[in-house]
Amino acid sequence: MEENQALVAFAAISNQTRLRIIRLLVLAGADGRQAGVIARELDAAAPSRVSFHLRQLEQAGLIESRREGRSIIYSATFPALSDLVAFLMHDCCEGHCKVCDKAIALFAQCTGRPTKALVVS
């Protein structure tokens, strides 16, 4: 992942409204959520405001959208989020790996993952 892309992504998730949108859409999974539903779940923020933030996130590559009738459905772009986590770890892991300590514990909580992938050597 390029530095510039990472910078844009970090800027995208450094805003409360946008971080909450991301969390919401990750939980929603591939189905995604209507723009209006997102606005309502975000303490009924003004639609134009939510639209602004959705655009930022989409331009950062972290979410994507599709039209369904009158609605526009947004969903998380999982590979991009995965790249971002990897960037943060790799950028900081070069040399030594203290940065990964707490992430390792989280893998144990992951369900639906082949455990083989977690075994090193």
Added chain:
Amino acid sequence: MEENQALVAFAAISNQTRLRIIRLLVLAGADGRQAGVIARELDAAAPSRVSFHLRQLEQAGLIESRREGRSIIYSATFPALSDLVAFLMHDCCEGHCKVCDKAIALFAQCTGRPTKALVVS
């Protein structure tokens, strides 16, 4: 990790100068680097400018400083960086774990880590 703390940390690393400082200090390890040395390694940015960014990073908890004679030595705060990675993964992993995909591959590159920690069941 609290949402607010994460937001401040993401804001901190969403700036090119600061992201480069972080990378530099992670590579430097516990020894850290003098403020002046950092400035020189950053294409000789103005000292007041580097000082401004070091302060942002320190306030975000990502780096710490100690005085040594005339110099001030900055070093990465590894637990905070580790927390941030974990926040990003956990925040997005709740429910399902697609976000962790690429991070797992990186663990294999980590040296000096007991492989047992990577084995799940």
Added chain:
DNA sequence: GGTATACTTCAAGTACATTTGAAATATTGA
């Protein structure tokens, strides 16, 4: 004490991000 070095703090200017409400666009169904 005085001077040099290493940094930080401050104030001013500039640039960028966010919110707001009104107007515009797209789609549906009567």
Added chain:
DNA sequence: TCAATATTTCAAATGTACTTGAAGTATACC
């Protein structure tokens, strides 16, 4: 075609972040 719904786009106002250079603080050494 018209009205209703769902959403975006736009322009203006406000707020926040960044850079710059000059002045200030801390330490060291003569």
